[in-house]
Amino acid sequence: KAGVTQTPRYLIKTRGQQVTLSCSPISGHRSVSWYQQTPGQGLQFLFEYFSETQRNKGNFPGRFSGRQFSNSRSEMNVSTLELGDSALYLCASSLSGGSGSGQFFGPGTRLTVL
Amino acid sequence: GQQVMQIPQYQHVQEGEDFTTYCNSSTTLSNIQWYKQRPGGHPVFLIQLVKSGEVKKQKRLTFQFGEAKKNSSLHITATQTTDVGTYFCAGPGNDYKLSFGAGTTVTVRA
Numbered sequence: 001k002a003g004v005t006q007t008p009r010y011l012i013k014t015r016g017q018q019v020t021l022s023c024s025p026i027s028g029h030r031s032v033s034w035y036q037q038t039p040g041q042g043l044q045f046l047f048e049y050f051s052e053t054q055r056n057k058g059n060f061p062g063r064f065s066g067r068q069f070s071n072s073r074s075e076m077n078v079s080t081l082e083l084g085d086s087a088l089y090l091c092a093s094s095l096s097g098g099s100g101s102g103q104f105f106g107p108g109t110r111l112t113v114l
Numbered sequence: 115g116q117q118v119m120q121i122p123q124y125q126h127v128q129e130g131e132d133f134t135t136y137c138n139s140s141t142t143l144s145n146i147q148w149y150k151q152r153p154g155g156h157p158v159f160l161i162q163l164v165k166s167g168e169v170k171k172q173k174r175l176t177f178q179f180g181e182a183k184k185n186s187s188l189h190i191t192a193t194q195t196t197d198v199g200t201y202f203c204a205g206p207g208n209d210y211k212l213s214f215g216a217g218t219t220v221t222v223r224a
Contacts, residue, residue, distance in 0.1 A: 099206030
């Protein structure tokens with residue numbers, strides 16, 4: 001099976017702009033989770049989607065949002081970008097949900113906000 | 115909220131030596147997961163432990179889940195240069211969110 005894919009791999013934006021990141025899970029996986037990884041804060045959970053419904057949400061401001069499509073592909077959007085949003089954004093898929101089973105991560109999108 | 119702590123933060127190991135990294139949770143966990151992230155890469159799922167006192171081995175890696183299901187350890191024997199990377203443990207809280215530890219970053223001296 002193909003692994004989790006994320007596009008784009010690298011992105012440079014300026015403050016105030018918005019960005020949309022895309023994730024295609026492993027075929028058959030219905031759960032998609034998003035994480036933000038920074039050197040200072042480590043891996044922080046953003047949200048999880050399962051069958052097009054947001055099942056869980058982390059402690060991030062409302063500028064961070066996401067959605068999942070009927071084919072399980074997911075997107076996350078960050079509006080009004082801030083310098084502190086610079087990070088590696090990782091998507092992970094699993095069969096039933098990340099808290100109950102291992103997750104398979106994509107290569108990530110490296111976002112730089114100038 | 116539930117927190118997962120890992121120690122040590124850094125582990126510098128001579129090739130061929132053994133080392134252990136530890137993971138502690140403030141609450142009882144239904145399961146614990148371990149991941150490895152190579153430099154410049156993404157986390158890769160290694161294993162999941164579910165039962166109290168469970169021990170699982172993967173070649174030179176031994177994973178253990180504590181009896182109280184609040185701590186876990188990863189022991190690597192005869193460290194090789196391929197073991198370089200950051201090892202994360204992760205456990206779900208009561209809210210089913212997966213909480214990751216800060217990781218143990220391993221470097222190996224040849």
